[in-house]
Amino acid sequence: MQLQQMYQEIILDHYRNPHRQGLREPFHGESFQVNPTCGDEVTLRVALDGDTVTDVSYDAMGCSISQAATSVLTDLVVGRTVGDSMSTMDSFVEMIQGRGQVEPDEDALSDAVAFAGVAKYPARVKCALLGWMAFKDAVGRVGENGSDAEQPPVEAR
Amino acid sequence: MTVAPEAGRMLASTGAEPTGLDTEKIRADFAILSRTVREQRPLVYLDSGATSQRPRQVLDAERAFLEHHNAAVHRGAHQLAEEATDAYEAARSRIAELVGATSDDLVFTKNATEGINLVTYAMSNSATAGPEFARFTLGPGDEVVVTEMEHHANLVPWQELCRRTGATLRWYGVTDQGRLDLDSLRLSEATKLVAFTHQSNVMGTVPPVDELVRRAREVGALTLLDACQSVPHGPVNLPDLGVDFAVFSGHKMLGPSGIGVLYGRRELLEAMPPFLTGGSMIEMVRMEGSSYAPPPQRFEAGVPMTSQAVGLGVAVDYLNAVGMDRIAAHERSLTERALAGLAEVGGVHIIGPTDTEHRGGAVSFVVDGVHAHDAGQVLDSLGLAVRVGHHCAWPLHRRFGIAATVRASFALYNTESEVDALVAGVHESKRFFGVS
Ligand SMILES: Cc1ncc(COP(=O)(O)O)c(C=O)c1O
Numbered sequence: 001m002q003l004q005q006m007y008q009e010i011i012l013d014h015y016r017n018p019h020r021q022g023l024r025e026p027f028h029g030e031s032f033q034v035n036p037t038c039g040d041e042v043t044l045r046v047a048l049d050g051d052t053v054t055d056v057s058y059d060a061m062g063c064s065i066s067q068a069a070t071s072v073l074t075d076l077v078v079g080r081t082v083g084d085s086m087s088t089m090d091s092f093v094e095m096i097q098g099r100g101q102v103e104p105d106e107d108a109l110s111d112a113v114a115f116a117g118v119a120k121y122p123a124r125v126k127c128a129l130l131g132w133m134a135f136k137d138a139v140g141r142v143g144e145n146g147s148d149a150e151q152p153p154v155e156a157r
Numbered sequence: 158m159t160v161a162p163e164a165g166r167m168l169a170s171t172g173a174e175p176t177g178l179d180t181e182k183i184r185a186d187f188a189i190l191s192r193t194v195r196e197q198r199p200l201v202y203l204d205s206g207a208t209s210q211r212p213r214q215v216l217d218a219e220r221a222f223l224e225h226h227n228a229a230v231h232r233g234a235h236q237l238a239e240e241a242t243d244a245y246e247a248a249r250s251r252i253a254e255l256v257g258a259t260s261d262d263l264v265f266t267k268n269a270t271e272g273i274n275l276v277t278y279a280m281s282n283s284a285t286a287g288p289e290f291a292r293f294t295l296g297p298g299d300e301v302v303v304t305e306m307e308h309h310a311n312l313v314p315w316q317e318l319c320r321r322t323g324a325t326l327r328w329y330g331v332t333d334q335g336r337l338d339l340d341s342l343r344l345s346e347a348t349k350l351v352a353f354t355h356q357s358n359v360m361g362t363v364p365p366v367d368e369l370v371r372r373a374r375e376v377g378a379l380t381l382l383d384a385c386q387s388v389p390h391g392p393v394n395l396p397d398l399g400v401d402f403a404v405f406s407g408h409k410m411l412g413p414s415g416i417g418v419l420y421g422r423r424e425l426l427e428a429m430p431p432f433l434t435g436g437s438m439i440e441m442v443r444m445e446g447s448s449y450a451p452p453p454q455r456f457e458a459g460v461p462m463t464s465q466a467v468g469l470g471v472a473v474d475y476l477n478a479v480g481m482d483r484i485a486a487h488e489r490s491l492t493e494r495a496l497a498g499l500a501e502v503g504g505v506h507i508i509g510p511t512d513t514e515h516r517g518g519a520v521s522f523v524v525d526g527v528h529a530h531d532a533g534q535v536l537d538s539l540g541l542a543v544r545v546g547h548h549c550a551w552p553l554h555r556r557f558g559i560a561a562t563v564r565a566s567f568a569l570y571n572t573e574s575e576v577d578a579l580v581a582g583v584h585e586s587k588r589f590f591g592v593s
Contacts, residue, residue: 002538003534003535003538003589006534007531007534007589012590037546038529038530038545038546038547038560038561039546039547039551039554039560039561040530040560040561041560061560062528062530062560063528063529063530063531063561064528064530064531064590065530065531121534124530124534127530
């Protein structure tokens, strides 16, 4: 197993130049997640317009895998519906937890396919999932802890 | 981007190390050290702080015990029961001797974590066990003191004890150099117990035990020493240190997992109420109530781990045969080499003391521009097993404003060329991530 298979160029690019970094307002749900094994942290906010994800902003402290995964996440979900985002997340989780045995859904995952190599390193799976767990949680908190109280909770729609 | 093939390929040196230990001979006893990992890289095991490897002698002893003498100890009168009990108790006395104690002062536990929990639960049980246990009872207004450099095992059980009893947890801070800050806290009559590590599992720091014990005694507080990282790496005499309790784990000292030790001053063990109750720890049982055996049996409820105790006894023999003084000198020299080597790599910051004065062989560091996880991954690809993360000392990492470090930790079987492989690997991790 080559190191390069895990650290694909796409991952290193996102790590060096993360997309949509920083915390922004307005947002409608926020989540703070830590990886208890390594102490890495992310605070992530989602902003919605109706059912559409209009922004994901975040402040993260973590390794290249967790930083890049969060950056790629924002590319995959911004401009899409919450429902579509969640099914993308399901594909990502399936690939990442598949121990390298799961054929990734390239259409759904695009750049995130680069994380397929991470699936072979069980100790790094949580790194790749940290941002996604925060995204899912933040969506669940819409209407509860946002800067803009107008937005109703996702499940109320 | 490719990994330089030569980095990490250095084999263990042949024969004796400059420090005088014949590591080649020692390594021949540890089969695992000659395996390869990842892509045919010789394993460089630098994670003995987490768990050490076990020599053939320990594995053989466990097997021999199970094949010839296995029985439930301290129960039954048949020949096997006799032999098993003798083997178990002989192991206890050899382990006790290693730390300057006698058999009656030593309770077998699952690991160090359980030993600490045993003390904390005995202390909370004392509240309802009767007036004679008052000296172990905590309540609002009382204080327990720990340090900011503790492993979670010597922190969380005290947090929980304080939560259950209403006592307050306080702690000694840590200086920027990774030393215990003795000025950061003043004990008082309210201090009932002081728990501290004998050697930080992150920084290698050895705090001034004598001074900590002196201060605790001055206010009549009990002391508990976490000796997990000291007992495997050099001579330790617990009665001489004057601590009331101490704990250590078998798996960190060439022994099996599932066996650990709680040392207690006899007078305290005799006075302390039990934690776990049931078979083997009783003196007399009636339907209305029971009385309890003297220590150590009082604290060993149920059929204990037996082959593990026997294995740990043999691990102690192995350490003694090499010599604890020589092991300490060898590891000190490896630590010196690692500190010097890493200091030469730009952008590497050691967390903790940068000299080997009052310091053991755990070396943790961060690399500018390369997260610990990523550095660890590069090292792993080169065959080096190091630990990354907070090493169960999250508050200490927070104290230094970092989430994770890379930790190399040494044992008697490590060599200078392995230290050099570590330094080369750190260079390589910088190269791989384009940090110069
Ligand atoms: C300093 C220190 N204390 C306590 C422990 C806990 O040991 P165990 O997990 O064997 O109970 C460890 C090891 O993880 C340690 O390094």
